[in-house]
Amino acid sequence: MSEVYEYVPHRLLRKRVRDIASGVEGELMAVINENVSSSPVDERWVELAYIRLSSGREITTVVDNVEPV
Template identity: 65%
Template sequence: MHEAVPRPFEEVPHALLRKRVRDIASGLEGELMAVVRKDVSDTPVREHWVKLAYVRGTSGREISTALANIEAV
């Protein structure tokens, strides 16, 4: 019997994908490129997942931030 290998992250659909957004934490405005659910657990016994948003600014540089920090512009 094989146990399922946990995935370190998985993509999440989001209504603002490919739309213009602002990261309220940094003030960066850009296009929402992806939303992922990422496992940031410090031990295999206790899972801890977060949702991260990846925003590409006009310079082409991409940042990640908490999904809760994203707002439409």
């Protein structure tokens, strides 16, 4: 099995964004291509956005759900 994640550059890093799925807003901290499979035979990769809320808590969402505020 290869690495379980890799960082991906994104134009909105360190900018204020909204997760259109949940409506929450925060700062985009990272976009990571993560292997979310539980089997080394069948790898499944997903690009996840990590958004830091004003409370300091971070949430994840699919990167396609991120829009600038």
